[in-house]
Structures are given as structure tokens and as C-alpha cells.
Amino acid sequence: MSDLNGKTVIITGASRGIGEATARHLADLGATVVLAARSAHRIKAIADDIAAPSGEAIAVPCDVSIAADVSALIDTAVARTGRLDILVNNAGLIDPIARLADSDPEAWGGVVDVNVKGVYHGLRFAIPKMAARGGGTIVNISSGAATSALEGWSHYCATKAAVLSLTRVADKEYRDQGVRVIGLSPGTVATEMQVQIKASGINPVSQLDPSAHIPPEWVARAIAWLAGPEADGHRGADFSLKTDEGRAAVGLAALA
């Protein structure tokens, strides 16, 4: 497990779900965590809770679809802590779920703004800071949807495929400057996103029993593992937590 003492980690989409669990876990491992999301009151409450026993946590309200917000987020993290070691590009949307001919073009584009442009913004503004210090790690939260087609998820499949593409290109461009860029496909996770998926009733994922989902804390453990050198073989690709090999590497139970 990575020793994150003295390191600064930014997590987008940290107001709930995978992002919140990741902030809490990485703080437990010694990191100073910077929580970003639109729900300012929620990230402030989580940061206060993390900081209360012994951790260090900073809340920065941020809409990842807005370049200036992400630029300011990264500047704030560096100004407050003096460094940036890890960025977790986690913020993402799945709603509204709809088949192509029923989809609303504006809402479809809004998902592109968050899922694709949000990740691009993180890469765009974090890479120069990391490269200037000799390196860092960026984990882009991907999905099995990046490489498979699911009814009602044209926006989600297309945007996660774009995230995988960004992971590949960023690795190609900045590997030799010490910037480690890795995607993470977590499988189904018990968060608000799965509640929205179930409510849609559209494809087989919506039919899954909630007991099939892994807890967000498992994803947080995978992210901590990806931050360390043991995960170097996954640079420029999506690491999957759905496989027995992936779970074993992270130290999690095999699939039932």
C-alpha cells in the first residue's frame, strides 16, 4: 500500500460516493486531501470531518466542466500545500439515461462537458505542475462502458471511451516526464449513480441486485494502489477491478 505521508491529492467529485470514500481513505494513508465538487457545503463537511481527528483536508468548490474552476482548484492546492502529487479525475454523470432518439441534445452535451472536458481540464492544468516537479500520478475514473455498448448509455459509453483515449494520449505525451496516467474501471459500485441507473430500468445494469455492487471503499483502495510503483504496468491503460487478477493485485477478495 502506498505511503502517502506528506503528499497532496486532489479528488474531483468528492462530495459523495467513490470520491468521498477516496478522500477519506487517502487521508487515512497520510495524504493531504483536496476535495472538489459543486456541493460546497457537502465537501466542507467531509473535509472538516477528515481534519477533525488528525488528517489534513481542504474543500474547494469546483465545477469540472469550467476550465477556470479547475485551473483555480489546482492553483489553490499547490498554493496551500506547496505540491501536487496525485489527481483523481473522478467527477462524472450518467443522468439523463435515454436511448439516442429520446435523448435531449443539450443534456447529452452537458454530460460531455463533465465526463470528457472535466477530465481534460484536470489533465491540462495538473500535468504542467507535476512535470515541473519531476512527476506525479493522475487516475482517470473510467468504466467498462468505455469499451462496451449499453442501451440508453450513448452519452456515457462515448464519454468514457473518450476518457480512455485521454489516458492513452496523456501517457504517451508525458510518461517520459514522470507523469503516471492510469485509468480505473471499477465495475459496479454502490453509490448514488447506481440508484439512478436502477431507476431508469433501461439495460441489464439497471436489473442488477444492489448486492452485486462493490463498496466505494474498495475503489478507494484500488486508487491508493494505483498511486504506487507496483501499478506501473498499467500506465496508459484502464485497470479493471472487475477481474480476479485486478482485485488480487489490490488485495481485495476475488469475485464470488
Ligand code: NJP
Ligand atoms: O457517482 P456519484 P460515483 N463538477 O453520483 C460530482 C464512475 N463509475 O461515485 O458536484 C464537479 O455518487 C458529484 O458532486 P456534485 C463514474 O462515471 C461509477 O459512482 O456535488 N463535480 C459527485 O461528488 C464517475 O466518474 C460506477 O454534484 C461534479 C460525483 O461527481 C465516478 O465513478 C461504475 C460535477 C458523482 O458521485 C464516480 O461516480 C463505473 C461537476 N460538474 C464508473 N458533476 C458505479 N457507481 O457503479 C458531478 O464503471 N460531480
